[in-house]
Amino acid sequence: MSATDQVFRLPDLGEGLTEAEIVSWHVAVGDEVGVDQEVVTVETAKAAVDVPCPFAGAVAELHAEPGTVLEVGAPLITIAGGDGAGMPVNGASSAGAGAAGEQYREEERAGAKAADDSPERPLIGYGAGDGPARRSGGRRRRTATTTPTNPTAPLSPPTTSGARETTPPTTSGARTGRAVRVISPLVRRLAQEWGIDLTTVTPGPTGVIRRKDLEAARDRAPDVVGRGEKRAPDVPGRGEKRAPDVPGRGEKRAHDVPGQAKGLREERVPIQGVQRLMVERLSTSRREIPDATTWVDVDATRLMKAKDRLKAARPDAGIGVLPLLARIAVAGLTAYPALNSSVDLDAGEIVRHGAVNLGFAAQSPRGLVVPVVHGAQAMTTAELAAALRELTERAREGRLSPAELTGGTFTLNNYGVFGVDGSTPIINHPEAAMLGVGRIVDKPWVHKGRLKVRKVTQLSFTFDHRVCDGGTAGGFLRFVADCVEDPGVLLADL
Incomplete structure (x- = not known):
């Protein structure tokens, strides 16, 4: 390694995240990059983040292939012959994901982190800085003998040996x-x-x-x-x-098996990316949490009428069924705070959280995600509706940041949108409970002593039996059911 080589290490993307998976490289060995040029896309906490490089120079080495999981602080890319380390930067660059980060700078000759008295320069786009926002366009430099790090990556047209593409x-x-x-x-x-x-x-x-x-x-x-x-x-x-016939990340390999049914093929699908994160989280939940589920059918006719009245009175607020259910769930957690908690096995403690960070299931191009409304207990119903609407839109566009996908204390799961009545979901670790809502459909229901057709739904509640007993869980579910059947019950505590 040359004395002028600079090693950029995987930065801390915030929210306690300790690792990230390399999704794709945007540069190859021999390319020239500029300060603040995005060189790699990494995935963590179900959010894809483009990471900019704080150094300028030629790419000397890529330290990981796509699909590799790196710990924070691990070598990411080595830049040779650059002088960008001393250039001023700004935290408002286009790579910002809203999370704070540090730049890892290394003097390989000493084998230790540089130890000067000046504060470390924040990674562009992940922290504050001084100077105007800027982006230096990188020039690509490649000789005829250069070999790409990723053999499956498409090759660019060859250039004359030693020449630069201006x-x-x-x-x-x-x-x-x-x-x-x-x-x-x-x-x-x-x-x-x-x-x-x-x-x-x-x-x-x-x-x-x-x-x-x-x-x-x-x-x-x-x-x-x-x-x-x-x-x-x-x-x-x-x-x-x-x-599909080119080997690569995330590809499904398939082959015919003698005697198999027509139209079916045996496949082996790599567990990686979003699916790997889900597998790890759900496996941890099932392994550590002794969960139990209780459920009840409720008459949601008055809830639907309340939604229609609010829509007529405040059309600009956009208050639908999900915001009303969120309002009810938050009120229930205020009344039963034991369920807004998590278990710290290392400390031997149950942590009761001081704020309700409400997660909810949403579909995105990257699969099912759980955006989090932080501080939901301090919001009005209209504010909750706005927050849910904004996060849902960002999820559909694939623009959620790691901060918006982590830190939840309770999850609301409206699986009724899939046309099903009930479920026994796995708790979103490390939370302690999840409220599920089935489809709202017309059903025969005894109302005031007479059989009528009403809007009926099923509520299911899965909870960590370590944080409470069945009495507390049943009390919470009954509170939610009463509010769904008569939303005016909420007025008593306002």
């Missing part, structure tokens, strides 16, 4: 004529799939290209790919879909 290929996010400011990784991916050159997209008032700007550019060009189509997989570029 103008990078025109791809999504490439700088041709003017700087392109893009914050969302989703925007880059969609631009790649739709075949749109980001330098031709007109940004909004902030100067940042957002999804609506990209969609407007697509609509102005009817022949552009993107109206429900995917770009041909043989076109090189970031975010492309590889042909």
Whole structure:
């Protein structure tokens, strides 16, 4: 290793996260990068984050292949012959995921972390800094004898040995004529799939290209790919879909088995990425938590009428069934705080949390995720509705940050949207309970001594038996059921 080589280590992405999985590299050995250039996408806590490099120079080594899980502080990339370490930076760069981070700088000759008295420069986009926001475009340098680190990565056209490419290929996010400011990784991916050159997209008032700007550019060009189509997989570029016969990360391997049923094939699907995180979390929950489930059928007719009245009185608030159920669940946790807790096995303690951080299940391009509304107990019903709506939209667009996916103390699961009545879910570790709500359908119900058709749903409640007994769990569920059947019960404690 040269004396001028600088090792950038995996930064702390915040929220107590200790590791991340390499999703994809945006550079290869021999490429030149600039300060604040995003070099890799990592995945942690179900959020994908583009990580910028604080050094400028040529890529000397990539320390991990896609699919590798690295601990925080592990070597990520080595930059040779760069001088970017002393350049001023700003925490408002486009790679920011809202989490605080540190830059790991290493002097390999001494084999220890640099020990000067000046504070460590924060990683661009993950902490505060001084100076204006900036992004240095990286020049790509590759010789004819350079071998890519990833043998499955598409090769760029060869250049003359020793020559430098002064103008990078025109791809999504490439700088041709003017700087392109893009914050969302989703925007880059969609631009790649739709075949749109980001330098031709007109940004909004902030100067940042957002999804609506990209969609407007697509609509102005009817022949552009993107109206429900995917770009041909043989076109090189970031975010492309590889042909199924090429080995690679996340690919399903399949082969025929003699005697098997027609149309069925045996497959082996690697457990990685989002699925790996889910497997680990659910396995820990099932292994550590002695859970129990109780349930009750309730008449939700008055709840639905209350929703309709609120919609008529406050159409701008957007208060639907989920915000009302969230309001009821928060009130129930205030009345039964033992259920808003977690178990610390190392300390031998039950931790009762001082705030209700309400998680709820939502679908995203990365699978099922659980965004968290922090401090839900301090919000009004209208504020809860706004927070739930915003997080749901961010989940659908794949824009949730690690901070928005962690720190939950209780989960509300509306599995009725899948058209089912009941469930016995696995608790979202390390929480202690989960409230489930089934579909709300018309059913025969005895109301005031007469058989009528009412709006009926099933509530199920799964809880950690270590934090409370069945009496507390039953009391909470009955409180929730009473509020669903008569929302006016909540007025007694307001």
